[in-house]
Amino acid sequence: MYDASDLRKGLKFEIDGDPFVIVDFQFKKPGKGQALYKCKLRNMISGAQFERTFRSGDKFNEASLEEHDMEYLYSEGGNFCFMNSVSFEQEFLGKDQVGDAVNLLKDNTVCTVLFFNGKAIGLTLPNFVNLRIVQSDPWAKGDTATGSTKPATLETGYEIQVPPFVDEGQLVKIDTRTCEYVERVNE
16 A cells, blocks of 8 residues: 555556556645645556646555566567466567557567556566667768767667668667667677
8 A cells, every 4th residue: 555655756556446657746745735746647558648636645555566577479460479488378468558669579579568457568678679770871981970870770670870880780789768779789
């Protein structure tokens, strides 16, 4: 059971049987009366966002969430199949549940799948993934003087900006939180 004083950005709790996560948080203490907690919430099942204000005496139930490491196998008609590496059970997530992670998701990637009451509701990629550049313009000598970047297409079809010295066919490390190039990877 959470108290209103426990509210922080990223906290996951239950309201009316649905799991919510706090996206943004503001604390206000008026000169007179109870403290107010203004929160921007996101429903973890539907993705709907709204603002709600709580008073200092409010209490909340912990969301019964579980996380399991699962391996991405394949996609079929907008559904993505993940396999539990321990029990070998398969779970399907829809495109809306996978979200932007689809841009960096390749076969056999181990991800963290979030479950609410036994049902898969979300996905978190590892912080870094290694992907191959399948299309990129050639490097022209002297391009590094300005610190410029060029577009490159990853093996997943997603386009990112990379330094000019990165060539087609090279393996690169991508930060999944920002979808940005980190470094080249030696094979």
